[in-house]
Amino acid sequence: MILTRLATAWALFQGLLIEALPFLLIGVLISAGARWFAPGGRWLRRLPSHPLLGPLTGAALGFALPACECGNVPVARRMLSGGAPLGAGLGFLFAAPVLNPIVIASTWAAFPDQPWLLLARPLGAVVVAVGLALLLGLVGEPQLLQADLLAERRLHQPLAAVGLLERSSGLVGAPPPSALSAEAAPVRPPLAELMKHASQEFLYLALLLVMGSVIAALVQSFVPRSWLLAVGGAPTLSILALMLLALVVSVCSSVDAFLALSFAAQVTPGALLAFLLLGPVIDLKLVSLLGLLFRPRGLVLTTAGAALMVLLIGQWVNLWRL
Amino acid sequence: MTPPLLQRAALWRAASLGLWALVMLVSSVDGRLDLLLRAVFHPLVALAGLLLLLVALLQLRLAFGPGRQERGDRRQARTLLLTAAIALLVLLLPPAPSFADLAGQRPRDETAESELSFVLPPAQRSLTDWVRLLRSQPDPKLFAGDPVRISGFVLPMEGEPPQLARLLVRCCLADASPVGLPVHWPAGQAPFPADQWLAIDGVMGLKPAPGGGERLEVVPSRIRPIPRPARPLEP
Numbered sequence: 033m034i035l036t037r038l039a040t041a042w043a044l045f046q047g048l049l050i051e052a053l054p055f056l057l058i059g060v061l062i063s064a065g066a067r068w069f070a071p072g073g074r075w076l077r078r079l080p081s082h083p084l085l086g087p088l089t090g091a092a093l094g095f096a097l098p099a100c101e102c103g104n105v106p107v108a109r110r111m112l113s114g115g116a117p118l119g120a121g122l123g124f125l126f127a128a129p130v131l132n133p134i135v136i137a138s139t140w141a142a143f144p145d146q147p148w149l150l151l152a153r154p155l156g157a158v159v160v161a162v163g164l165a166l167l168l169g170l171v172g173e174p175q176l177l178q179a180d181l182l183a184e185r186r187l188h189q190p191l192a193a194v195g196l197l198e199r200s201s202g203l204v205g206a207p208p209p210s211a212l213s214a215e216a217a218p219v220r221p222p223l224a225e226l227m228k229h230a231s232q233e234f235l236y237l238a239l240l241l242v243m244g245s246v247i248a249a250l251v252q253s254f255v256p257r258s259w260l261l262a263v264g265g266a267p268t269l270s271i272l273a274l275m276l277l278a279l280v281v282s283v284c285s286s287v288d289a290f291l292a293l294s295f296a297a298q299v300t301p302g303a304l305l306a307f308l309l310l311g312p313v314i315d316l317k318l319v320s321l322l323g324l325l326f327r328p329r330g331l332v333l334t335t336a337g338a339a340l341m342v343l344l345i346g347q348w349v350n351l352w353r354l
Numbered sequence: 355m356t357p358p359l360l361q362r363a364a365l366w367r368a369a370s371l372g373l374w375a376l377v378m379l380v381s382s383v384d385g386r387l388d389l390l391l392r393a394v395f396h397p398l399v400a401l402a403g404l405l406l407l408l409v410a411l412l413q414l415r416l417a418f419g420p421g422r423q424e425r426g427d428r429r430q431a432r433t434l435l436l437t438a439a440i441a442l443l444v445l446l447l448p449p450a451p452s453f454a455d456l457a458g459q460r461p462r463d464e465t466a467e468s469e470l471s472f473v474l475p476p477a478q479r480s481l482t483d484w485v486r487l488l489r490s491q492p493d494p495k496l497f498a499g500d501p502v503r504i505s506g507f508v509l510p511m512e513g514e515p516p517q518l519a520r521l522l523v524r525c526c527l528a529d530a531s532p533v534g535l536p537v538h539w540p541a542g543q544a545p546f547p548a549d550q551w552l553a554i555d556g557v558m559g560l561k562p563a564p565g566g567g568e569r570l571e572v573v574p575s576r577i578r579p580i581p582r583p584a585r586p587l588e589p
Binding site: 036037039040042043044046047048049050051053054057061224227228230231232234235236238239242248249252253256281282283284287288290291293295298 | 364367370371374377378381386387389390391395398399401402405406409410412413416430433434436437440444447449450451452455456459461524525526527528529531
């Protein structure tokens with residue numbers, strides 16, 4: 033019995049992993065392409081740092097980069113390490129998995145008879161992304177971001193933008209003119225260097241994806257899903273249950289609408305939307321990948337903040353649609 | 355003294371990437387993907403495998419090419435070794451899921467089709483076609499006596515005889531949800547084990563439902579055990 037279940041979990045693991053790896057590769061290639069075409073990434077630092085405009089711009093970038101949430105992490109990491117304003121990077125990280133042509137098309141394909149969902153999903157994703165960017169912005173970068181990401185980020189930020197206490201090196205005061213001119217002419221990395229970096233990044237992210245998929249496969253095999261859907265009709269419980277399901281199932285945002293279709297008839301509309309909003313922001317498969325960007329505190333805040341906002345949105349939708 | 359692994363980081367990277375490329379490419383040709391993913395994703399996996407193979411070859415050229423040997427650090431070495439080991443494990447241990455076990459934990463697929471635009475003649479309908487048709491036309495009397503030729507796996511049910519079932523998959527095995535048809539198993543027939551694939555010829559018959567009332571059940575005239583089909587998942 034336990035062996036059968038483990039064999040099933042092994043197959044689930046392979047399914048999750050092999051489905052996500054191509055998307056991860058796309059993300060790594062986009063991130064490498066950005067390093068090649070815009071070495072130094074000066075455009076990143078020109079993104080708005082306004083608390084509201086920043087995340088909105090980041091979210092809008094999702095339309096240009098059709099990746100789902102696994103492919104999104106390397107791109108967001110590249111943005112943040114290149115010195116993009118925190119809000120813009122986080123806005124991209126959290127909203128782009130929903131705000132991209134592929135995901136919107138697949139949502140429409142799955143729910144052609146529910147036009148409200150087609151509007152509510154991107155809108156909700158933007159609200160959650162802006163809310164999370166504001167929330168995480170309160171923490172302060174040294175407490176939020178992983179040490180090596182932070183170190184890379186500092187290299188690309190103008191020294192004046194970094195508080196004295198946050199600097200680990202560098203001169204005090206305005207940068208000397210020589211530093212400015214060095215920054216003005218970024219060098220394109222040699223192709224071999226670019227490939228090396230991309231391969232190393234892909235392998236490292238693949239390892240994290242493996243860990244996430246193992247956890248997701250084990251939880252899925254040993255916790256019967258019918259427990260979660262048993263509460264389908266109750267307004268608040270159904271939202272909570274489907275949020276938990278989104279965390280556990282860990283399928284990519286480009287296909288989760290089709291999965292939601294299979295139980296759409298059994299649950300409240302708010303719960304359905306909650307499932308479609310929370311999964312792209314955080315799930316078991318993503319936790320280890322996001323650990324590449326955030327310290328544990330950032331991870332906890334992301335999960336709690338996203339869960340709270342999605343719950344509120346779901347409740348509101350239930351009041352409106354039920 | 356640097357350990358030998360670290361002296362040729364590019365070589366190890368090439369090996370690791372090559373193994374992952376092999377995972378994707380071998381899965382694409384050995385039928386493993388049919389068991390894991392919906393068919394629309396198969397070309398994507400194959401393409402990713404080819405791309406990875408290309409990158410691996412480029413890394414290999416780097417490892418043996420002219421220029422300074424690159425030395426990696428220990429963390430890099432650990433990542434490379436671990437990913438290579440996992441890729442090897444995935445390659446050597448193909449998936450062997452129990453569909454009945456998976457289906458037993460999942461809620462039934464409840465996709466409500468408001469109307470079916472196209473209905474096949476009875477004997478050509480698959481198990482999934484039958485389930486969808488019966489759901490869209492809830493009057494069971496309409497179909498009593500129709501011929502049935504279906505295949506599926508044996509799914510044990512709680513408190514009633516096993517059904518013949520299929521798994522519907524929208525993306526990968528993780529989102530599989532079962533659909534099943536009740537079968538009026540012949541009296542005296544030894545029960546088939548869970549997961550056994552069967553081809554059943556017979557007719558639809560009205561039988562008393564366990565919860566009261568009547569429901570359609572497949573009344574078999576011939577039951578043949580068959581091996582698992584090459585493409586066991588249905589969209």
